[in-house]
Amino acid sequence: MPIFIDRRLNPKDKSLGNRQRFLRRVRTELKRNIQEQIRAGKIADADGEHVVSVPANETSEPNFRVAKDSGHRQYVLPGNKHFSAGDRMPKPGQGGGAGSAPGSQSSEDDFRFVLSREEVLDLFFEDLELPDMVKLNLQEILAFKPRRAGFSVSGSPTNISVARTMRNSHGRRIALRRPKREELEAILRELASLDSGRTDPETRQRIAALREELDRLERRRRVIAFVDPVDIRFNRFDPQPLPNAKAVMFCLMDVSGSMGEREKDLAKRFFVLLHLFLKRRYDRTDIVFIRHTHEAKEVDEETFFYSTQSGGTVVSTALEEMQRIITQRYPSREWNIYAAQASDGDNLATDSDRCLSLMDGEIMRLCQYFAYVEIIDERESEIFGSTDNGTSLWRAYRTVRDRWPNFDMSRIAKAADIYPVFRQLFTKQPALQRD
Template sequence: MPIFIDRRLNPKDKSLGNRQRFLRRAREELKRTIRDQIRTGKIADVDAEHAVSMPARGTGEPTFNDARNSGSRQHVLPGNKRFTPGDRLPKPGQGGGMGSAPGRTESEDDFRFVLSREEVLDLFFEDLELPDMVKLNLKEILAFKPRRAGFAATGSPTNINVGRTMRNSHGRRIALRRPKQVELDAIAQEIASLEAKPQNAEMRQRIVALQEEFERLEHRRKRIAYVDPVDIRFNRFDAQPVPNANAVMFCLMDVSGSMGEREKDLAKRFFVLLHLFLKRRYDRTEVVFIRHTHEAQEVDEETFFYNTQSGGTVVSTALEEMHRIVEQRYPSREWNIYVAQASDGDNFVTDSERCIALLDEQIMRLCQYFAYVEILDERESHIFGATDNGTSLWRAYSAVKLRWSNFQMSRIATAADIYPVFRQLFARQPGYQKSGERGG
């Protein structure tokens, strides 16, 4: 029976097995703490290590104890003059707790646990997903392509590698000293020449010795095959996963003059969180960045997050640019198409009707999911935050939401609103909808 020994080194001062067991046991507490830290901190801090405080009660190892209400026990406690059976003993610390209450009693501090960047992102995005993924699954369904991966001793006859097989055969024949045909031919020629001459006793002995040597070499040659089954080698092919980017996320952001620095900062924070989420959870998702003022253009990641362009506001240009890119590069029959849009809601007077027409007639039929986030002024959040009233774009999109179940919208007024809204828009759903069940 083989014995396998794992000699991989653990990270310095860490035990991987114990660490993973602790993460599984304290998972809910860690998730709650991470969410609280990120909700009150910076969005950029998501992609970093975090020190998490764990209550002392959550760090104890489970133990076996005697059942107090069963069995028969007799205890002898010498020197006990103070307590009698049934007395209740106070716990250490004031109030019977484990915290650091003021006073002279001893207490126990909370346990601080440092999570790596990978562990933080796993816990942070664990309950999130791209909704309504009905065409292809991003993680489980892969395309594979055969790739040469050396040689194998078994395989299909069509995959025999002749060069490697003959090389093995030649080496084996040299190692076993298989007689060559030239040697046999030389002995046979010498026997024939001796038999053609007048023979005496010495020549007959020489002929007999040569005949025995010929038979020995011939027998050895037959026993050592020219090509043996152990020589045969087959071309080996491994299935290599082929990148199968079957989902695309369109990020549409308003960068017009009506979007102040605060609004742009909140929109960028939302898209940074979305970008981290897509990179962490879906390896094969493409992201298309579109910025718009009165004109829209596809840009790279650096330009999307850091360029300072400004201008007027025509939202429909972003929707038209997105539709053009879908038609050229991402046919809906092969791709899951997602859209996330951020704007302050201001738009050209007659353009909101154009946006409704584009969404109803073209875009929503192609999308798996469309999420719209509107950036509110903090002074208006208490007025519009919980009502359907608002900007012309919000009212237009509200009409679209009534007709399409895969369209969702929400509002953000402060940095603290970003994470709750993000979870609301991308929370894991109990089941996927069918394409034919959508409205419209």
């Protein structure tokens, strides 16, 4: 059984183990606090660090205490110069104990805790998902890509790591003291100088000793190979599974003249939240941005959020553009297709019928899930909040909702409504059953 030991160093002045235990203990309070902060502030503020206040009673460590009202105990306590036998000592929290009388001094009720960007987004998007993320023809297909995973002592010759092999060889030769080429060349030079014709006994004795040493060094070099099989290392590649559920999200936003600055701001806030959610939770998700007035056009992220284009209103052009892009780039047999649309509902009655025809005809059969958000005035929220009355587009989409279980819709009247509506549309739910 393999044993894995995490030897990564903790960040400076932090204990990751203690931090994770603390987050688990106060998770509910942190999540509630973050949601309140973002609901009252800007949605874009979710993409950053947050300082969260936690009630002090939530940070106390659990401990065991002796039950004073049960059992019979005798204690032997050491004496000192301050107390004598029979003296009464106040309980902790009374008199001169650790506590203090209410209102006698100031105290700090809340514990302030800094959450990183990743921790904020994890808590913020917990329990949310793209519904029905599956493709039947991809369930049994699993693709892999090789990933570097260190070195091994066996493998294909094409995967030999020359650098690691020579490093091992060098270390082994140093440890076994394999003679160097320079040592042999020095002995050969000295022998050449002594073989110049001198025949005195000392010279002959020196020559014999040098030849014996040369022979010994050459034998040792032959025994200790320059590269031994034990030195060879191969680059190791482990197969890493690739996610097979590819998804694309179509973001359709109405930027016509009927959408004032307030309506556009609320719609953009909703799509910023959706963008953060997709980037945090899903690695392989394409996002297609479509803006429409009386005509629709695919745009980049910068244009989608910051362009000031305006004009008339023909909502069906956005659905037609989405349908065209799906046909060209995102075949439904390979991609999970999602869509989110935001509009104020202002549309021609004839075009709303056209939208109903497009949704019923093909779009809802292609989409795993379609969410529609209608931006209304705060004064209208009381009128439309409890009834299905609304614009011609709302009534057309209400018909779609009745026919297709993978369609949902909601209304937004103010910034505080965005996060509850987002959770309503993208909360985890059982797989949708389609006809």
